Amino acid sequence: MNRMKLALYLILALLVVLLAGYLWGRAGRSALQARLDDTELRLDLSEGRADLLAARVDLFEVNFGRASQHLQAAKSPLQDAEKRLTDGNRNDEAGRVREVAARVTQAQEQAGSLDQSANTRLAEAIALLEQVIAGGKSQD
Numbered sequence: 351m352n353r354m355k356l357a358l359y360l361i362l363a364l365l366v367v368l369l370a371g372y373l374w375g376r377a378g379r380s381a382l383q384a385r386l387d388d389t390e391l392r393l394d395l396s397e398g399r400a401d402l403l404a405a406r407v408d409l410f411e412v413n414f415g416r417a418s419q420h421l422q423a424a425k426s427p428l429q430d431a432e433k434r435l436t437d438g439n440r441n442d443e444a445g446r447v448r449e450v451a452a453r454v455t456q457a458q459e460q461a462g463s464l465d466q467s468a469n470t471r472l473a474e475a476i477a478l479l480e481q482v483i484a485g486g487k488s489q490d
Contacts, residue, residue: 387434394431395447395483398424402454402476405461409469414461417468421458425451428479443482450479 401424408417428451435444453475460468 391434394427397427406472414464418461446482450475
């Protein structure tokens with residue numbers, strides 16, 4: 351009987367230690383996940399910005415086809431960033447990114463019709479995107 355009590359106590363102690371280890375391991379996970387999500391958001395915004403800047407250079411060089419390709423490439427990271435912001439209940443910033451995407455679409459249409467004013471539309475989109483990026487840095 352004594353051996354059974356001892357074995358029961360050992361099993362109970364082992365379960366308590368396992369539970370404590372599990373809880374201790376999870377303690378920092380939420381903060382780490384938030385930082386990972388923020389880093390992925392910044393990466394999406396930076397990729398979108400890089401493509402927009404490349405498109406702007408192409409427009410300066412009057413290379414409308416390549417500018418359109420860069421504008422198309424910018425849409426995917428911008429959509430990902432908008433989704434991340436919406437999922438994080440940052441609706442104001444998500445709306446700004448949505449507006450950037452709309453201006454990118456307009457600039458792409460203008461570039462498709464060989465309209466040099468696409469550069470102005472693109473400059474507006476980049477300025478708006480930089481506001482979103484700057485707003486995200488102030489939250490850290």
